[in-house]
Amino acid sequence: MAEMVRKESGGAILNHWMLAISCILLIITGFAFLFHLDSVGAVFGGYETMKTVHNWVGVVFGVSLLFTMFQYLGDSLKYDADDAEWFKVAGGYLSHKVKVPPMGKHNPGQKLYYLGIAVFGVAIALSGLGIWLMKDNATIMLLSHLVHNVAFIFFCIMVPVHIYLSTLANPGTLQIMTTGMVPLELAKKRYPKWMKAIGKM
Amino acid sequence: MANENSKNRKAILVTPELCIGCRACQVACKSWNQLPGIKTKNNGSYQNPPDLASAAYNIIRYNEVPSQENPVRWLFVSRRCMHCDDAGCIKICPSGALYKTAEGAVAFDRDKCIGCKLCVNACPFDVPRYDADGKITKCHLCFDRIGAGMSPACVKTCPTGALKFGDREELIGTAKNEGFATIYGDQDLGGLGSVYAFKEEPKLYGMIENPAIPSSVNFWHTYLKPLSVIGLGGVVAAAAIHYLAIGPHKDNEEEV
Numbered sequence: 001m002a003e004m005v006r007k008e009s010g011g012a013i014l015n016h017w018m019l020a021i022s023c024i025l026l027i028i029t030g031f032a033f034l035f036h037l038d039s040v041g042a043v044f045g046g047y048e049t050m051k052t053v054h055n056w057v058g059v060v061f062g063v064s065l066l067f068t069m070f071q072y073l074g075d076s077l078k079y080d081a082d083d084a085e086w087f088k089v090a091g092g093y094l095s096h097k098v099k100v101p102p103m104g105k106h107n108p109g110q111k112l113y114y115l116g117i118a119v120f121g122v123a124i125a126l127s128g129l130g131i132w133l134m135k136d137n138a139t140i141m142l143l144s145h146l147v148h149n150v151a152f153i154f155f156c157i158m159v160p161v162h163i164y165l166s167t168l169a170n171p172g173t174l175q176i177m178t179t180g181m182v183p184l185e186l187a188k189k190r191y192p193k194w195m196k197a198i199g200k201m
Numbered sequence: 202m203a204n205e206n207s208k209n210r211k212a213i214l215v216t217p218e219l220c221i222g223c224r225a226c227q228v229a230c231k232s233w234n235q236l237p238g239i240k241t242k243n244n245g246s247y248q249n250p251p252d253l254a255s256a257a258y259n260i261i262r263y264n265e266v267p268s269q270e271n272p273v274r275w276l277f278v279s280r281r282c283m284h285c286d287d288a289g290c291i292k293i294c295p296s297g298a299l300y301k302t303a304e305g306a307v308a309f310d311r312d313k314c315i316g317c318k319l320c321v322n323a324c325p326f327d328v329p330r331y332d333a334d335g336k337i338t339k340c341h342l343c344f345d346r347i348g349a350g351m352s353p354a355c356v357k358t359c360p361t362g363a364l365k366f367g368d369r370e371e372l373i374g375t376a377k378n379e380g381f382a383t384i385y386g387d388q389d390l391g392g393l394g395s396v397y398a399f400k401e402e403p404k405l406y407g408m409i410e411n412p413a414i415p416s417s418v419n420f421w422h423t424y425l426k427p428l429s430v431i432g433l434g435g436v437v438a439a440a441a442i443h444y445l446a447i448g449p450h451k452d453n454e455e456e457v
Contacts, residue, residue, distance in 0.1 A: 033295035034426055047296035051315045093443075096451060135318040142322050145293075146417040149425045157432040164440035170450045189452050 004181040005200060007105070007191075015067045016177050022061040023159060029054040030152055055132050062125035065118070073118060075104075076111040082193070083108035093169070105194040116158060124151035210305035211347055212284070212369035213356060214376060216398045217406055220277035220363035222247065222261055226355035230259050233343065233354035253280065255332040258340040259355055264407045278406050279355070279364060282307060282328045282340035283386060284394025289323035289414035292422050298337065305369070305394050306342035325390065325412040342394060372396065390414070 008016070029050050032040035044050035082101040091109050092100040106114075130144030166173045176182060188195050195201035230236070236256040241249050248263040259281035268274035284307045291299045291307060298313035299320060316335035321327075329339045343353035347366075351357070356366040365372060369392070373384055376398040385403045386393030389412050399406055 031429070034429065036295075036297040038297070041296070047298075047313060048315045051296075051317065092450070094447060096447070131317065131319070135321075138322045141319070142415050142417050145319065145322075146421060146425075149421050149429075153425060153429050153432050156429045157436050160433060160436045160440065164436075164443075168444055168449060169440070172452075186452060 003184040005184050005187050005195075005198075006180050007176045007182050007187070008180040010180065012071050013177055013180050015064055015071075018060065019064040019068060022057045022064060023155065025057050026054060026061060027152075027155060027159065029057075034149075034152075055128070058125060058128045058132075061121070062128075065121045065125065068114075069118060072106075072111075072114045075106055076114040076118070079108055079111070083111075093165075102192040103190065103194075104197070105191055113158065113162060116154060120151040120154040123147050124155070127151065209303060210286075210369040210392075210394070211342070211366065212305070212372055212394045212396050213279075213281075213342070213353065214365040214367075214372040214396050214398060215279045216363050216365070216376070216381075217276050217278045218400060219361045220261065220279065221361055222263060222275065222277040223360065224249075224261055225358045225360060226259055226279060226364060227257065227261065229354040229358035230340075231256070233346070234258060253328060253330055253339070255330040255338045258282070258338070262407055264405075266405055276406050277363070278397070278408075281355075281395060282342070283326050283390075283412075284340075284342055285325075285389075286391030286393070287414070288390070289325060289418055290320035290329055292414065293319045293323040293418055295319065302342075302344045302348065304342070304344065304347050306344040306347065307394070308341040308344040309337050309339065311336050311338075323414060323418045325409070325414055369394065369396070 028040060029044070031037060032050060033047075033054070041047045041050050044053055082103065085101040086103065086108050089095075089098040089100055091107055092098055093109075124147075127144035127147040130140050131148060134140040134144065166177070172182075172186060182190075184195075184200060188201055192201060231238070236258070239250050239254055239256050241251065244251055246263055246265075248261065250257050250260060253260060259279060262278045262280050264276040264278060266274050266276055284305060286305065288299070288301065288307050291301060295317060296313050296315045298311070298315070299307060299309050302308050314336045316331065316337075318329075318331065320329045320337060321331070329337050332338050343351070343355075346353060352366040356364045373387055373396060376384055376396075379398070381398040381400060383397075383399040383401075383403055385397035385399055385406075385408055386395060397403070397406070397408065399408075404410060
C-alpha cells in the first residue's frame with residue numbers, strides 16, 4: 001500500500017462535519033422560513049419547532065465555526081508570490097492546460113473561501129442571535145434581519161461551490177475529510193511546498 | 202399597487218369629527234374577540250388604555266389640540282390595524298401566520314405564529330402586539346364577521362357613524378364628495394384598509410406622515426429573497442456546466 005500523509009486530524013474532520021451538517025440544516029430551514037415551505041415545516045412538526053431547531057443548530061454552527069478558526073484562520077491570512085500567480089491561471093480550475101504554481105497546504109482559493117466562511121459565518125451567527133434574543137430593539141432586529149439574509153446568500157452560493165470542488169471537480173479530495181489521509185505521491189503533486197516544509201520532499 | 206381584489210376590497214372609514222369618544226367600539230371589540238379587561242392607571246388623559254395592547258385591538262386616541270375657542274379641543278381618532286394593501290407584517294412573517302383575506306383584511310393564524318416579533322418591527326404603524334403566550338394579536342377587521350356579510354363589531358356598535366364599513370372605493374368616494382380635506386390612507390402602502398376622513402392636516406390628528414415599510418425590509422423582499430434562489434440555482438448550474446465543459450481535475454495533466 002502506498003505511503004499516506006495525514007492532512008486533517010480526527011478532531012478537524014469531526015468538526016468539519018459538525019459545521020457542514022449544521023450549515024446544511026440551517027440552509028434548508030432558512031429557505032423554509034424565507035418561502036413558507038410548509039412541507040419542510042411539517043417535517044419538524046410545524047414552524048414553531050423548526051424555529052427552535054434552527055436556533056439551536058445555529059448555536060452548534062457557531063461553536064463549530066469557532067473551532068475552525070484555530071485550525072485554518074492563521075494559514076488563511078498568509079499569501080505569497082505563488083498565490084498571486086495562482087490567481088492568474090485561475091487555480092487551473094478553468095483549464096487543464098495551464099501551469100499551476102506550486103502550492104502549500106492550502107491554495108489561495110481555499111484560503112479566501114475560508115475567510116469568507118469565517119467573516120460571513122460570524123455575521124450570520126451574531127445576526128441570528130440578534131433576531132432570536134433582541135426582539136424588542138427595532139434597530140438591532142431590522143439590522144440583524146438584513147445582515148442575516150445577506151450572509152445567507154453568501155452561503156447559498158459558496159456551499160455548493162465548496163461541495164462541487166471537493167468532490168466531483170477534484171477526485172480524491174473528499175477522503176481528506178473522511179480518513180484525513182492523502183497518498184504521498186498525490187500530496188507531492190498538489191502540495192509541494194507543504195511537503196517540503198514537513199521534510200517529505 | 203392596485204390590489205387584484207380592489208373591487209371587493211372592504212374598508213373602515215374613520216371620521217374623527219363624528220366621534221363622541223364613547224369607546225363603545227373598544228367594548229364591542231373586546232366582546233366579539235373575548236378579550237379580557239386591562240388594569241390601567243390615570244395618565245392624565247381620558248384615553249384608556251393608553252395604547253393598543255394584546256387585549257385591546259382598537260382604542261380611541263384622545264388627541265388634545267390647540268384651539269382659540271375652547272379650553273380643550275379633542276380630536277377622537279380610532280386607532281387600530283391599518284390593513285395595508287402592501288403590508289410589511291405579511292411580507293416579513295417567516296411562518297405565513299399573517300395573511301390577507303379576500304376582503305383585504307390583514308388577518309392572522311395564531312397557531313402558525315412562532316413568536317419571532319419580526320412583524321412588530323416591519324409595521325409602519327406599530328400595531329402588532331404579543332399576548333402572554335408570545336403569539337401575535339391585533340385587529341383583524343373582524344374577518345370572521347365580514348366574511349359572513351356582517352360588519353366589524355366596532356362599526357356595528359358605533360352610535361354616530363364615526364366608524365363606517367363598506368366597499369373601500371365607495372367609502373372614499375363619498376368622503377371626497379363630502380369635502381374632507383384629506384383622505385388619509387387613500388394611496389399610502391398600496392392603499393390602507395383603515396381610511397380616515399380629515400378636515401385638517403393628518404399631523405393634527407396624530408397620524409404619521411408618509412408611512413412606509415422599513416427600507417431594509419423592502420430591499421430584502423425585492424432583491425435578497427430572489428437572489429438566494431437564483432444564487433443557489435446559478436452555482437449548481439455553473440458547476441454542472443464546468444463538469445461537462447472542462448471536467449474534473451487530473452493530477453497528471455499538470456506535468457505536461
